[in-house]
Amino acid sequence: MRTIDWRDGHIVLIDQTRLPGGVVEVAINSVEELVIAIQRLAVRGAPALGAAGALGAALAVRADPARLDRDLAALRAARPTAVNLAWGVDRALRRLAEGPDAVLAEALDVLAEDGVHNRSLGERGARWLTERLEGLVAVQTHCNAGSLACVEWGTALGVVRSLHGQGRLRHVYVDETRPLLQGARLTAWELTHLGVPHTLVVDAAGPTVLARGLADAVVVGADRIAANGDVINKIGTYPLALAAARAGVPFLVAAPESTVDPSVPSGDKVDIEVRDGAELLLWGGSRSAPSGTQALNVAFDVTPADLVTAIVTEDRVVHPARGERPA
Ligand SMILES: CSC[C@@H](O)[C@@H](O)C(=O)COP(=O)(O)O
Structure with a gap:
């Protein structure tokens, strides 16, 4: 089971604040919810934050265009130290000109690469x-x-x-x-x-x-x-x-x-x-x-x-x- 993933048009993640008591999944439907999840460490750890940044960008580009800049700025700033968070946002946005589906595809590539890279390193x-x-x-x-x-x-x-x-x-x-x-x-x-x-x-x-x-x-x-x-x-x-x-x-x-x-x-x-x-x-x-x-x-x-x-x-x-x- 992945720590963070995309399912049926939204993000799902294991709420790490609930461990070791139990494995509880949380559905994230907006950048606002994702920022809160990041700040309370429901999702944490540098590579997971990279995936959260990429999936968060995918959520942001599917929402109201008037909120896009504000949402992306809030996402990038949700936690300051792990560089992966902003890296994930920027990586997914590489395909912004191609539209929301391309941004999501790029974000899903970030997730797929994570396991491959981790096994290799x-x-x-x-x-x-x-x-x-x-x-x-x-x-x-x-x-x-x-x-x-x-x-x-x-x-x-x-x-x-x-x-x-x-x-x-x-x-x-x-x-x-x-x-x-x-x-x-x-x-x-x-x-x-x-x-x-x-x-x-x-x-x-x-x-x-x-x-x-x-x-x-x-x-x-x-x-x-x-x-x-x-x-x-x-x-x-x-x-x-x-x-x-x-x-x-x-x-x-x-x-x-x-x-x-x-x-x-x-x-x-x-x-x-x-x-x-x-x-x-x-x-x-x-x-x-x-x-x-x-x-x-x-x-x-x-x-x-x-x-x-x-x-x-x-x-x-x-x-x-x-x-x-x-x-
Ligand atoms: C592969 S995770 C590496 C680091 O992100 C990890 O060691 C760490 O310091 C995480 O801190 P956290 O505050 O739990 O996000």
Whole structure:
């Protein structure tokens, strides 16, 4: 089942806020509804946001032409950090002159390519690891870069799935990924369904997992990759990269080419999303900090290129720590 798809003239998506409680599908009939779904993280993860952008553009061009510019601007701006969202909008609009059916066809191509690209980059990432590591491989990951973050298959979890398929995977350590628990709720849910052995740890334990030699590599996805190889991903990725360097284990980033943004020279130029402090201050509806406490809810961080051992995409491997640039 795809995370996001087009059915009977509208978008359907799995509401990720409802997992792991249950798989609940939501129908999206307008750009306005889609923007809300993106902002509340019902659909999330960079490649899935690319698909949402493309399908959202298809919805926009079928609606009232007087709203088109406003709808497209709202869609592009729904979340600022993952470059894939605006990329998906622009990709579908390439065929605007041919009419709404052509825009939809282009959007559906984006969805079809997602699974193909993810399988390819997953295999490339697994090969990169098995050429360097002996025996069974244990992986540490962060956030969710699985099929739920894409249309299907997954990026970092695509690497994990390839390793698992080859009988080369020992274990996956999953950071819970505060404050919205994409690791605990989504990655652990996916790995459970795949029959992949895994262990959940609090985010702060990630560096200790590496220091104790429990994981042989860190494998994560990305929301944006700057031209110099800086990697922008879920907050908490950068500490893992520091710990991986200290422990001498590779830090591997698995992402499609659509996540590379040649227009951004380095990570410090990327708009990092700051979300509502309530996500930190409330826990299951009750306060986790005294009333009046301020919260800074920074949703992403920048891992400098010199800590990124390799980036694998559907087309290539780039080694930023050796000075290679993705763009
Ligand atoms: C293949 S998904 C890569 C990233 O998008 C993922 O690691 C991530 O940081 C997602 O953040 P989210 O806030 O859940 O959209």
